[in-house]
Amino acid sequence: MLTIYLIIGALAGIMSGLFGVGGGVVVIPALSRVFMHYTTIPPAYNMQMAVGTSLAIMIFTAASALYAHHQRKSVQWGMFYSMVPGLIIGSVIGAIIAHFLPSFYLQIIFGVFLIFISFRLMINTPDDANQKGISLKIIRVSSVLIGAFSSLLGVGGGTLLIPFFLRCRLDMREAAGTSVACGLLIGIVATISFMVTGLSSTQHADWSTGYVYWPAFLGVAMASMLLAPLGAALAHQLPTALLKRIFGLFLFLMACDMLFFK
Numbered sequence: 001m002l003t004i005y006l007i008i009g010a011l012a013g014i015m016s017g018l019f020g021v022g023g024g025v026v027v028i029p030a031l032s033r034v035f036m037h038y039t040t041i042p043p044a045y046n047m048q049m050a051v052g053t054s055l056a057i058m059i060f061t062a063a064s065a066l067y068a069h070h071q072r073k074s075v076q077w078g079m080f081y082s083m084v085p086g087l088i089i090g091s092v093i094g095a096i097i098a099h100f101l102p103s104f105y106l107q108i109i110f111g112v113f114l115i116f117i118s119f120r121l122m123i124n125t126p127d128d129a130n131q132k133g134i135s136l137k138i139i140r141v142s143s144v145l146i147g148a149f150s151s152l153l154g155v156g157g158g159t160l161l162i163p164f165f166l167r168c169r170l171d172m173r174e175a176a177g178t179s180v181a182c183g184l185l186i187g188i189v190a191t192i193s194f195m196v197t198g199l200s201s202t203q204h205a206d207w208s209t210g211y212v213y214w215p216a217f218l219g220v221a222m223a224s225m226l227l228a229p230l231g232a233a234l235a236h237q238l239p240t241a242l243l244k245r246i247f248g249l250f251l252f253l254m255a256c257d258m259l260f261f262k
Contacts, residue, residue: 004034005219012220013061013227015250018176018235018243024155025114025254027054031216032107032258041213042203047103047110051154052194052211053220058154058187061224066180068232074177076170082136083143083182090147091186095193098152099201099211107258110153114255120163122248134168150183151190162247172243176235 012026031050035041041049069075098106134142146160161182165175191212198210207214235243 001034001038001215002219004038005216006223008034009057009220009223010227012057013064013224014231014234018231018247024051024054024058024153025251027057027220028110028154029254029257031213031220034216035213039205039213041205041208044103045198045201045203045205045211047106048098048194048198048201048211049205049208049213051098051106051152052191052198053213053216054154055151055187055194056191056212056217057221057224058183059191060221061228062180062184062187064225065228065232066177066184068229069177069180069235072173072177072232072236074173074236075181076165076174076178077181079139079165079168079170079178080181082139083146084185086140086143087147087182087185088189090144090149091151091189092193093144094148094151094153095190095197097148098194099197101152106152110155111255111258113149113153114251114258117160117163118248118251118255120248122245122252139168146182147186147189150186151193154190173235176243 008027008030011030012024015026028047028050031053032046035046035049036043066075101109142164146164149160161179162172162175165178166172170178195210195212198204198208198212201211205213238246
């Protein structure tokens with residue numbers, strides 16, 4: 001099992017640094033399958049455990065990737081600070097909703113969401129030079145919604161934040177770096193929330209705290225932390241347009257796995 005967790009962590013780390021997604025789009029489908037076939041985690045909470053564990057892993061993956069992005073000055077800290085209150089509130093709300101949703105519906109929501117985002121990124125929409133910026137009020141409201149959906153889906157915010165930051169006229173590298181900073185905050189708040197809500201569930205798995213499964217956490221986190229800086233380095237070597245298309249294609253493949261391969 002450790003080898004499986006290390007492989008998942010390696011892929012998650014590279015994707016976190018490269019795309020600012022926190023690794024959740026890799027970790028959640030993979031852990032969901034592992035939990036389904038190779039552990040004693042109750043099937044009724046399979047998806048909640050995958051999401052909760054992914055969020056805990058995301059803390060360490062995002063911290064490692066954030067350092068690499070900060071060294072390259074690709075984090076817009078002003079944008080980050082303006083979103084902090086909304087991200088915190090939204091992350092708690094998302095964890096509460098996930099606790100009450102059946103695991104099957106969480107999986108469907110996750111897959112449909114990834115398809116929507118993937119097509120937005122793969123379609124080459126030209127930038128509008130006259131496009132107006134987004135007001136602070138809209139940024140704050142959006143941060144609550146992004147925090148809630150990111151916590152609910154365990155994706156750390158990158159799949160929502162990167163398109164949002166691009167709309168705010170950040171370039172792809174700044175969007176990825178700032179997304180990682182927001183993902184770290186979401187990961188911390190949402191993980192605590194998933195632990196608390198999971199403690200009130202009717203069934204519990206060994207070696208877990210709420211919806212966080214510690215054996216998977218340790219294996220995936222170790223590998224992801226080591227390889228997140230590699231992904232961040234690649235983000236500064238590849239063309240921006242290519243990055244967006246690769247990211248979109250990757251999300252589409254993950255969505256197909258969640259929706260059509262049970």
